Amino acid sequence: MQTIVQTVARTLAEEMRRDDRVVVMGEDVGKRGGVFLATEGLFDQFGPDRVMDTPLSEAAIIGAAVGMAVHGLRPVAEIQFADYIFPGFDQLVSQAAKLRYRSGGIFHAPMVVRMPAGGGVKGGHHHSQNPESHFIHTPGLKVVYPSTPTDIKGLLKTAIRDEDPVIFMEPKRLYRAIKEDVPEDIEFTIPLGQAKVLRQGTDLVLISYGGSMAETSKAAEELAKQQISAELIDLRSLMPWDKETVLKSVARLGRVVLVSESPHTLNFMSEVSATICEEILDSLLAPPIRVTGFDTPYPYAQDREYLPGPNRILRAVQKVLEY
Amino acid sequence: MIADTQNFKPFNPDPIAVLSQSGDWIAPFALTLDDETLKTIYKHMLAARLLDERFIKLQRSGKMSFVAPHSGHEAPQVAAAHAISKGTDWLFPYYRDYAMTLALGQSVLEILAQTTGSRLDTAKARQMPMHPGSKTLNIFTGASAIASHIPPAVGTAISMKIRETGQAVLTSFGDGATSEGDFHAAINYAGAKGAPIVFLCENNRLAISVDFNKQTGSETIAIKAKAYGMPGYLVDGMDVLACYYVLKECVENARAGLGPSLVEAQVMRFGAHSSADDDTVYRSKEELELMRQRDPILRMRRFLEKQGLWSDKAEEKFIKETQLAFQTALDTLAEAEKVPLEWMFDDVYAELLPHLAQQKKEFLG
Incomplete structure (x- = not known):
């Protein structure tokens, strides 16, 4: 039985043993083992050349990861909180995401940028955000946001072995909330772009990903x-995302509620909703409804209320059932 | 300023020069380059100048959408190409560096294919002109965002260091780039890591129209090196051999594990910032006239002539050959087919993701 955060550290160790090109870098990832302990034990096992404490600079971390990847390493960079991606955002958007395209494929940056994301930890607006829409809207980046230890293992391995930059978002309020047995096989991987149907149903479809999977499961x-x-359905992977699985379930049941804790406008679920409407409008028995965070900065005092909790999800379910 | 060997002292207040304006050797150490190399360095500068003039013609005739002229910047650019080990070391240039990539060995065809957006462009005509890149020459294909190539350059250098490959990186940028956060983030990291990298600032004292004294309160760029824990050298950027000796020493120090350096080459931008700029608005003809008297190509030519290595006849012959090479390349490009529409969808990712496959299919019908 292991938690999400333990699984991150163990998976990194497995991949570092498997492939000596894999290096870990970021603030406090060395002796400290990361502020959340997601890199615990790696420094002792692999030493300072493969587990690198960096200066406090997200631009330096992500930019350097691009240069390392181009030179043949497989960097896994940690951004301490997803909220602090923005000083490094230009390096993601202008460098990592576009390198393959702008060079006609002669250079590319196989790298992973890991970041704890999401609210519910009393972190206020600079320790709670879900910036996935920024990444998804940047062609050239792949984005995953798993919600269980098993999926963390399978998807982190795939991300590290992928030939493109992958943004690996980790639901930090679930870091130690779930414990489960995780497959021991070091070759256990989960393809990007594959959703998981967690529960078969006959009345409606609930879709979510990341931290919000906890509240959505409770609602179910x-x-x-x-x-x-x-x-x-747990989407798990947002770019690419598993349109087929979503459309299949929604076409069958005709009713869907989409849950994601990032702000409402241009929430990734807006894309899912638009796709459902464009492709299977005739099968819908009610309009898809999004249950999301609000279009405000993430609040401190209303930390829990901001999140789409079971009650808000149930109200939306009632709406689509009664439509 | 200069020691009696080729070991330069950092933080020199006056720019390091080894050639006088009239082309005399004024360094306290002996010239070590052989005649062929000296001639090659000159030829590279001259070819680069001719290329720049050709760029402008191509832009005016609608064959290039944009030019950032490098005339006046040839000395540090050509020197950098000669200071690094071709195909072993890595180059992270900026957008005004075609003299550098030409001198490193990028073919005229490859350069013109990029700048004219041809099907023959190795980067598949994905970027506007002035964005060099080469896999075989280890030239990192840059982005337009100023200074954004510097953090990746440092990452490559760190990779070289931790894997002990014995390679070095050279990255270049203008004075404006030093105001960007990426410059600070990158050079600071390089200093902390002792990464094998040379930072070359081609300081022409103009970021488009903004004067150097509005860019920074610092007297020079070179002096900033002190705060990053590395040597900084101020070099006469119109003296190609001074640029060469300083850069060479810095590259060798990097390879020897002595860490990074910052070199500021004081150059003069003879042209406008770009084909989209009118520099007559912010500087006078007289100013430009004075600059042109310090032309780096003339200085090197005077030196070569004094050594009996160059003549009017050699000059004429070389210009003719170079123009012919340009024309041959342009003829090849004229015969190339159009850039295929479907290339728009390739190379976003290693594989064509399902949503892109769908967009491609719907678009192409």
């Missing part, structure tokens, strides 16, 4: 008690 359990059968 609550519905089961009320004899309402929800099909539950």
